[in-house]
Amino acid sequence: MSTGALDRAAAAWRAWVDRNATGGRGTDRLVQALGWWVRSPLRARVVRRRPPSFPESRPRVSVVVPCYNYGRFLPQTVGSLVSQTGVDVEVIIVDDASTDDSLAVARGLAARHPCVRIVANAHNAGQVESFNRGWESSTGELVVRLDADDMLPPGALARAAALMEQHPEVGLVYGHPQHFDDGTVARPALGDLTWTVWDGRAWLDERCRTGVSCITSPEVVMRSDLLKEFGPLDPELRFTMDVEMWLRLAAVSDVAYVGGADQALHREHAGSLSVNEGAGALLDLRARVDAYDRLFANVGDRLTGADARHDRARAALARDALRYAAAAADRGDSPAGYLELAADVWPPSGAWRSTARVRRQAEPAGRPWVTGRAGVAVRRVARRARTELMYLRWATSGL
DSSP, X not given: OOHHHHHHHHHHHHHHHHHHTTTOHHHHHHHHHHGGGTSOSSOOSEEEESOOSSOSSOOXXXXXEEESSOTTTHHHHHHHHHTOOSSEEEEEEEEOSOSSSHHHHHHHHHHHOTTEEEEEOSSXXXXXXXXXXXXXXXXXXXXXXXXTTOBOOTTHHHHHHHHHHHOTTEEEEEEEEEEEETTSOOOOOEEEEEEEEEOHHHHHHHHHHHXXXXXXXXXXXXXXXXXXXHOSSOTTOSSSHHHHHHHHHHHHSEEEEEEEEEEEEEEEOTTOXXXXXXXXXXXXXXXXXXXXXXXXXXXXXXXXXXXXXXXHHHHHHHHHHHHHHHHHHHHTOOOHHHHHHHHHHOGGGGGSHHHHHHHHHTOTTTOHHHHSHHHHHHHHHHHHHHHHHHHHHHHHHOO
16 A cells, blocks of 8 residues: 555544544444554543533633734634633733734734733743743633644633542643644534543553653643642753643643543644644654653652653653654665664663664665565554554543
8 A cells, every 4th residue: 555545544534533532432332342452551540421511610711822923823712712611711922022913913802802911022932931921920720821823612621620620639631632724614522521530640651651642732721830839831841841741740640631522623734833843753752752851850759660660751762763763764764863862762772673673674685575565565554553543542532
């Protein structure tokens, strides 16, 4: 099967999964049929079906919106926030010295909506400082970091707040994000709600086991007092600063998931930070290594077995690097960068059989039956199947 055909099949598969992820019977039956291949690997501490959609109180939720040259998206983004019900919303737009009309658009929105405030950076400070400045001026007991091109679906904040009200041990709540292309209309799904609460350190262990984040970004609601105690975004990180912050919160509190509804709308477009700044598998791997290194530097002293957890994460990242190396070798590209990263992150990986296999793949004259077209096709399909099974697990369980 060609790469193009695989890509088209995967796109159709993911579209079906996304349409049915929030309580669709099709995905439920498929998960049951596939069994342990896609079953959630983490035992929940609490599972509740059909929980309340609104909190009994009306907590204040501060939504910090860092903005750099995204003025064209701000009206939609802010509109999705000021229309949230069941909570007292505070919107803080942090203009990062934009060169377009972002600041003027933000001021117009603030004039129309009393709950909207503006923090204007005198110079371009970047995402980390912009969020941290906005959060420092916030007054909500709950806080959300929302990129200026993303949106929240109706009821998202109330659903998260209701869970956090009944589970004060939970410091971070997330849910399923719907990804949509710019120019299309996002249609958030809403089915039968569920709450899942995990022990935070068990959730952290699972993230260390995989080395992969299961959160996109806009779907997260956090307790502000935990950020006051353990810090907001780490200025030492550029790309995975949010990943490290979520892992850090999991080290000191429980983590929960709102199922049955889309909890965020993540816009994909050519100029988005997720498309540009995070592009490239090798860059992504290095950024994830940095996130785990900073995590254990920040809160390692609060975790029993911190060194073992750190080692587990580094070994997982080395395995991921070797998977990318194998794919590169099958394409005829050099796997050297991935092999070097794997050896640097986890030196024992140099003796793994998978490492030797990748090296053989990179030498076509060495083993023609390993690097022949049939072998390449089989490995390509196997890798894609694994990826899509993991996507199904993520979409249906949040892990």
